[in-house]
Amino acid sequence: MKVTSIRTPLAKVRGLGSAKSGTEHWWEMRLTAIALVPLTFAAVVIVISLIGRNHAAVAQILGSPLVAIIMLLFIYSTTLHMRLGLQSVIEDYVHGKAMKTALLIANTFLTIVLWLACTYAILKLSFGV
Amino acid sequence: MAERPARVERPLSPHLQVYRLTFSFLMSGFHRVTGIVLYVGFLLVVWWLLAAASGPNAYAWVQWFMSTWIGRLVLLGFSWGLIHHSLGGVRHLIWDTGRGFEPNEREWLARSTLIGSISLTLLAWIIGGFVMGGLR
Numbered sequence: 454m455k456v457t458s459i460r461t462p463l464a465k466v467r468g469l470g471s472a473k474s475g476t477e478h479w480w481e482m483r484l485t486a487i488a489l490v491p492l493t494f495a496a497v498v499i500v501i502s503l504i505g506r507n508h509a510a511v512a513q514i515l516g517s518p519l520v521a522i523i524m525l526l527f528i529y530s531t532t533l534h535m536r537l538g539l540q541s542v543i544e545d546y547v548h549g550k551a552m553k554t555a556l557l558i559a560n561t562f563l564t565i566v567l568w569l570a571c572t573y574a575i576l577k578l579s580f581g582v
Numbered sequence: 583m584a585e586r587p588a589r590v591e592r593p594l595s596p597h598l599q600v601y602r603l604t605f606s607f608l609m610s611g612f613h614r615v616t617g618i619v620l621y622v623g624f625l626l627v628v629w630w631l632l633a634a635a636s637g638p639n640a641y642a643w644v645q646w647f648m649s650t651w652i653g654r655l656v657l658l659g660f661s662w663g664l665i666h667h668s669l670g671g672v673r674h675l676i677w678d679t680g681r682g683f684e685p686n687e688r689e690w691l692a693r694s695t696l697i698g699s700i701s702l703t704l705l706a707w708i709i710g711g712f713v714m715g716g717l718r
Contacts, residue, residue: 489668490672493668494668496664497661500657500661501710501714501716502710502711502714503716504716505717505718508634508638508641508645512634524631532624535621535624539618542614542617542618567624570631571628573635574632574635577635578634
């Protein structure tokens with residue numbers, strides 16, 4: 454049999470490619486996109502409804518269970534979606550290996566920090582500690 | 583030492599500037615642009631939430647910013663960008679199923695995304711601003 458690929462039969466069956474993550478990036482982008490359709494609209498309405506309110510009212514509303522859960526889901530999906538989206542942009546336009554790697558690392562760190570900061574803030578308002 | 587071979591002048595594939603600027607092309611680019619802008623804009627959400635969690639003094643700055651016309655304009659643009667990118671995403675989800683690639687369908691989808699995003703942004707401001715009292 455003529456050899457046309459150096460890939461082992463097991464690697465072909467797994468179908469995960471050389472990065473070992475297969476279609477994970479594509480699939481997570483779609484999952485977060487679907488989740489974000491209703492979550493984004495809800496979060497936008499929540500933010501607008503809080504514009505003119507003072508700190509006490511905002512803290513109380515953001516810490517109430519329904520609003521807090523919607524915002525936590527919105528923030529989790531958004532920061533994940535942001536990381537995947539900007540990763541594609543970096544991979545498309547930045548071609549220097551060192552710069553690309555540095556930006557991909559920075560993108561991952563930044564989105565995780567943003568996720569943690571927002572989540573911490575909402576949980577603090579929810580539990581009032 | 584071997585000489586480096588001269589660069590071979592291969593034909594290049596046509597780049598962006600040879601195509602006629604169409605509405606669907608513009609909307610496709612706008613999807614990526616809004617994505618990048620929203621990434622930066624998310625920092626405002628972080629600032630807002632951390633200020634609310636920090637207390638009245640920190641939140642006073644947010645309140646001041648949101649009372650200025652530029653703050654309101656930023657929030658209007660940010661909310662429209664979010665909703666527009668959402669609908670642009672729905673367009674991509676439709677394409678993922680293999681549908682909507684005919685010329686008239688692409689045109690229709692691009693138009694619906696824009697009209698839909700403007701309408702839904704107005705709706706969000708009516709609900710949030712007036713029904714739920716954010717602008718009162």
